[in-house]
Amino acid sequence: TAVMTPTTNNSTSPSATMPATVPPTKRTPNDFIFGKVIGEGSFSTVYLTKDIHTQKEFAIKVCEKHYIIREKKTEYVKREKDILFYLSNTPFIVRLYYTFQDAERLYFVLSYAKNGELLPHINKVGSFDVECTKFYSGEILVALEYLHNMNVIHRDLKPENILLDENMHIMITDFGSAKMFKPPIDRNRARNGAGAGMNGCNDDDDDDEPRRRKNSFVGTAQYVSPELLTDKPVTPSSDLWAFGCIIYQMISGLPPFRSRSEYLMFQKITKLEYEFPSGFCDKARDLVEKLLVLDSEKRIGAKDSVRYTSIRSHPFYEDLDFDTLQQQTPPPIY
């Protein structure tokens, strides 16, 4: 049954005249009004909620303990929580404020992205113009720079996991497949301990993740890199592959690798079978061709000593100021 706390009666919900109550330190579900379901996973449900003390909106991810234990996913849930806390206050990444639990459930209190997923915004207009593609792919690239310099690989980057806040800036979410990677020690990398080249991680426990069982995927696999499909070490460059697929989709309206059958789609990915529609922006095409490279170490950015200078300096981004994107007003989507 859905976790629905009783709507607060008037005595507790602050009215216009009565000042908001002081939020308690330790939260319980009764501190929130649970609204619509905004997401569902194999053992979690995400709700739009309102904090009764501050009236602030949050997304609360509710995980059923008995299911997590029965399916042996405790390590998986703990890893996602640790990565989300580690990434807190990282620009363009959804924020985990705090967690709490009761007898049956775990609760993750996360920032709420009022404008939902990027995908419906692309579908609504068919495809983005070059200005929108530059801006939004630019914000995704900056998010990937932060993630990868903090040694985190997302591994499931796709338009459904790129959310838009109330000001239409991105927030990347769903770190359920994310992994920490150990960068090799490399004196050439100038920035804060960022790893050299791409050092993969190929943890044994990958196989039991709910999202990815051997040779089959839960959810869409259109953005999955060839190395992930062929059990090669997954590296930050795997997120660059997905980044290339997303740029292609922003400009053309569809992902590059499409097929009714998952097997045929995997074939197309591992054989690099995709085409550009006529009229595809030439500079964007050149960038996508440099990202959708089967050898993960040959993708543009893969060997940057400072991430991702070679992508930032690509002609497609010639007039984009990456360092002030968060302060810029996003271009209209039409």
Ligand SMILES: NC(=O)c1nn(CC2CCNCC2)c2c1CCc1cnc(N=C3C=CCC=C3)nc1-2
């Ligand atoms: N799995 C999660 O952690 C999660 N799932 N969602 C909703 C999913 C919907 C399908 N695509 C992936 C995301 C969220 C979060 C975190 C935090 C989070 C914050 N805001 C929203 N906002 C939405 C608003 C409208 C429609 C969908 C999501 N959603 C989430």
